Amino acid sequence: MTSDGSDYDVAIVGGSISGAGTATILLRERPDLRVLIVEKSAAFGRGVGESTVEVSAYYLSHVLELSRHLNEEHLVKHGMRFWFANDATRTLDQCSEIGNRYQLRVPTYQVDRARLNEEVLRRAVARGAALWREAHVVSVELNDGGTQRLTVQRGADTTTVGARWVIDGSGPAALLARRNGWWQANTAHPVSAIWARFRGVRDWDEADLRRRNPSFGNATFTLRCNATNHLTGDGWWAWLIPLRGGDVSVGVVFDERRVEFPIDGALGERLKEFLLAHPAGREILGEAAFVEGDVHRRRNLAYRTTRFAGDGFALVGDAAAFMDPLYSPGLDWVSYTSSVAADLVLAQRRGEDVAPRLERLNRQLAQSYDRWFEALYRDKYEYLGEFDLMRIAFQLDVGLYYFGVASEPYRRGPEAFLEPMFSQPSSRPFFRFMRFYNRRLAAIARSRRARHALGRHNSGERAILNGFTFARSSVLKLGRAFVQWGRLELEEWRLRASEGPSRDAANS
Numbered sequence: 001m002t003s004d005g006s007d008y009d010v011a012i013v014g015g016s017i018s019g020a021g022t023a024t025i026l027l028r029e030r031p032d033l034r035v036l037i038v039e040k041s042a043a044f045g046r047g048v049g050e051s052t053v054e055v056s057a058y059y060l061s062h063v064l065e066l067s068r069h070l071n072e073e074h075l076v077k078h079g080m081r082f083w084f085a086n087d088a089t090r091t092l093d094q095c096s097e098i099g100n101r102y103q104l105r106v107p108t109y110q111v112d113r114a115r116l117n118e119e120v121l122r123r124a125v126a127r128g129a130a131l132w133r134e135a136h137v138v139s140v141e142l143n144d145g146g147t148q149r150l151t152v153q154r155g156a157d158t159t160t161v162g163a164r165w166v167i168d169g170s171g172p173a174a175l176l177a178r179r180n181g182w183w184q185a186n187t188a189h190p191v192s193a194i195w196a197r198f199r200g201v202r203d204w205d206e207a208d209l210r211r212r213n214p215s216f217g218n219a220t221f222t223l224r225c226n227a228t229n230h231l232t233g234d235g236w237w238a239w240l241i242p243l244r245g246g247d248v249s250v251g252v253v254f255d256e257r258r259v260e261f262p263i264d265g266a267l268g269e270r271l272k273e274f275l276l277a278h279p280a281g282r283e284i285l286g287e288a289a290f291v292e293g294d295v296h297r298r299r300n301l302a303y304r305t306t307r308f309a310g311d312g313f314a315l316v317g318d319a320a321a322f323m324d325p326l327y328s329p330g331l332d333w334v335s336y337t338s339s340v341a342a343d344l345v346l347a348q349r350r351g352e353d354v355a356p357r358l359e360r361l362n363r364q365l366a367q368s369y370d371r372w373f374e375a376l377y378r379d380k381y382e383y384l385g386e387f388d389l390m391r392i393a394f395q396l397d398v399g400l401y402y403f404g405v406a407s408e409p410y411r412r413g414p415e416a417f418l419e420p421m422f423s424q425p426s427s428r429p430f431f432r433f434m435r436f437y438n439r440r441l442a443a444i445a446r447s448r449r450a451r452h453a454l455g456r457h458n459s460g461e462r463a464i465l466n467g468f469t470f471a472r473s474s475v476l477k478l479g480r481a482f483v484q485w486g487r488l489e490l491e492e493w494r495l496r497a498s499e500g501p502s503r504d505a506a507n508s
């Protein structure tokens with residue numbers, strides 16, 4: 001029993017990365033806290049969320065102190081690569097490509113989520129958290145400023161447990177948001193995903209493949225097989241993420257408005273067939289087979305809660321929101337939400353009035369999600385299959401991420417996680433600029449689609465980039481993207497004039 005009469009100070013729903021990660025931060029600061037983690041599964045399966053980017057890699061290595069575990073049990077990631085094709089593209093060599101010339105300078109990882117989740121949970125327990133496993137929280141009665149009451153099913157038993165705080169880390173099940181009517185689908189972004197782990201995937205760097213695809217072979221000095229490779233098409237993209245031990249995670253994400261995914265046959269077969277229509281997919285996945293029983297589908301990926309926290313609860317990770325898997329923002333979002341949730345609980349334990357913090361947290365997380373979505377994802381699927389448009393977007397998206405987001409924890413330490421991306425007034429001009437070019441590129445793609453002029457640059461071109469760093473001077477590299485954008489606008493104007501006006505207004 002705790003000092004205020006509850007069984008626990010903090011009860012956490014879900015023992016995956018956001019739940020157990022929040023427990024770790026809390027117990028490191030306050031080892032005396034009585035923390036209970038309730039996790040439904042007997043053992044974690046291989047989930048999605050396998051590719052980390054710079055912010056989440058910092059969180060995993062510097063906040064959760066997992067560097068050694070990441071090096072020993074997972075793979076170092078070698079950036080992102082994108083592969084484009086049009087009707088004339090026959091071979092891998094002919095696919096247009098975007099990617100880095102060298103390995104990234106800031107660490108990032110490809111993680112096996114079953115192993116990572118187990119390790120984070122194990123460490124939270126080692127720090128003193130109590131764990132109820134194969135137990136599931138059926139309902140939560142919220143009491144503002146009082147004791148929260150959780151009803152937990154453990155085998156045949158149903159138990160009620162009291163805690164001053166509930167942290168909801170239940171993932172897409174989003175227990176509190178759904179039960180309390182706060183869950184809202186992001187209807188502007190109807191994207192779905194299908195994924196599986198594959199065996200027998202060809203090595204992107206093997207000698208035979210390079211011999212048969214001569215211009216592909218010498219274009220880059222990093223390992224393509226350690227990258228997240230993206231295949232792209234009109235309204236869809238697919239990831240290929242290597243995992244330690246040889247399996248490769250493969251999934252497709254598509255905009256329901258643009259892509260009709262085949263409906264006949266087993267889901268894994270349909271996934272493979274869909275990807276074999278892309279020349280890069282044919283080359284890399286031709287001999288591969290999906291792992292039986294490990295094929296998944298999720299519809300309507302994008303949503304958010306309208307309430308993130310109150311005096312007695314906080315929502316973390318996917319229980320709070322999800323946007324889109326492109327650029328792997330999921331674990332970045334976990335880093336921010338877990339950090340602000342832990343900060344809130346710790347402030348209350350210090351005896352501070354949490355009301356101002358709660359007002360700020362609810363405002364900032366809602367703003368962060370909405371701006372992040374508008375700046376990067378709204379209508380992205382209009383143009384992510386276009387090499388020349390994505391070349392510009394990729395440089396601007398990644399360059400600005402390095403400049404204003406990823407560099408922050410490295411410069412300021414974990415405090416930076418208390419200011420979620422796009423939540424500060426200083427980020428407003430960047431948000432507006434990103435929203436502007438994203439809209440502009442989507443409008444150009446719409447105009448091309450109406451003129452049946454998509455994909456002209458999708459064959460035989462390569463954008464091999466030297467990559468960004470956190471040096472302020474690195475931002476000058478964005479100049480290249482501006483020049484390309486200027487040229488693109490001129491070329492589009494010329495083509496629109498010669499091919500006739502599009503049915504869509506290009507500026508819509």
Ligand SMILES: Cc1cc2nc3c(=O)[nH]c(=O)nc-3n(C[C@H](O)[C@H](O)[C@H](O)COP(=O)(O)OP(=O)(O)OC[C@H]3O[C@@H](n4cnc5c(N)ncnc54)[C@H](O)[C@@H]3O)c2cc1C
Binds near residue numbers: 316
């Ligand atoms: C298709 C797709 C691809 C993605 N790819 C990436 C990527 O490459 N990189 C990236 O950073 N992010 C990616 N994400 C996002 C990423 O998967 C999530 O952001 C991340 O896994 C969220 O972690 P979590 O701890 O919040 O939720 P989860 O990992 O889903 O954990 C929730 C836990 O809660 C437990 N639980 C649920 N309900 C209850 C209950 N009632 N009682 C007890 N326990 C419960 C579950 O068993 C589970 O263990 C992707 C998402 C999708 C949909």
